Amino acid sequence: MKRCLISFFVCAALAGCATSPTGRNQVLLYSDSQLSEMGSQAFAGMKDELTISSARVENSYVQCVANYITAQVPPKVFSGQWEVVVFDDEQVNAFALPGGKIGVYTGLLKVAENQHQxxxxxxxxxxxVIAQHGNERMSQSTLINVGTQAVGAAMAANEVANSGPIMAAIGLGVQVGVQLPFSRTHESEADAIGLNLMAQAGFDPRQSVNLWENMAAASGGQRQPEFLSTHPAPQTRIEDLSADMPAALPLYRNAKSKPNCKA
Structure with a gap:
């Protein structure tokens, strides 16, 4: 069993080895077409389940900002027309999915005070999407599930005492020690990529700091300790964005156009 497990992990790593836009090593087990299909299916389901905003100004505003951002996306990531939908929901959130899908909740528009934010x-x-984080998370989950099942089977076969608590501890250790930091790495990486995207599109990257100040105020300080959270603390994000600002500002100054998207 041990040999089979090692062989599986080695083959999976060799088959899916990749590098993120920031130079970080990744394991990607799924194809672009698989992820695009999953993204399209998930987006269709959300459109069926959630209320889509009919406010013409809101839709035009969000579409305008999204058009400038997606124009900076490399064709190899997605070369088609991005579909942008505004959902009438108080969540302060947005998302993008493989296959050219973007969703923005109206609650976000109350916290993001201008086009730059x-x-x-x-x-x-x-x-x-550019960094293929969805693929990476699914691949990681696949590998963790296979490994955990193999450990459980080995303990059962050898009649290990207290195997239940041991497996529970392994699950918690994986979550806190691997999955949560991995998610925080994704968030920080997406912040860095997004900062450059908005600057290249002609939006003021300095407003990203103002956005996270607004986010922190909107949360009322109610959040888990960072080591138990999938997202970095707002102050951590602000510090990281500020550190990346010297590289982003020249992109902003040299942008071919300066958008004028109005809410």
Whole structure:
């Protein structure tokens, strides 16, 4: 069993080895076409389940910002027309999916005070797609599930005492020690990619800091400790974005156009 497990992990790593836009090593087990199909299916389901905003100004505003951001996306990531939908929901959130799908909740428009701050969010979400974070998370989950099942089977076969608590501890250790930091790495990477995207599109990257100040105020300080959260603390994000600003500002100054998207 041990030899089979090792062989599986070695083959999976060799088959799916890749590098993220920031130079980080990745294991990607799924094809682009598989992810695009999954993204399209998930988006169709959300459109069926959630209320789509009929406010013409809101839709035009979000579409305008998204158009400038997606114009910066490399064709190899997605070369078609991005579908952008505004959902009438108080969530302060947005998302992007493989296959050219973007969703923005109306609650976000109350916190993102201008086009630049909205661009920071959309750029961040598109950054997840560019860096193939969805593929990476699914691949990681697949590998963890196979490994955990193998450990459980080995303990059962050898009649290990207290195997239940041991497996529970393994599950918690994987979550806190691997999955949560992995998600925080994705968030930080998407922040960095999104900062460059918005700057290249002609949005002021300095407004990304203002956005996270607004996010922190909107949360009322109610959040889990960072080591138990899938997202970095707002202050951590602000510090990281500020550190990346010297590289983003020249992109903004040299942008071919300066958008004028109005809410």
């Amino acid at each position: 909205l661009a920071a969010v959309i750029g961040h979400e598109v950054g997840h």
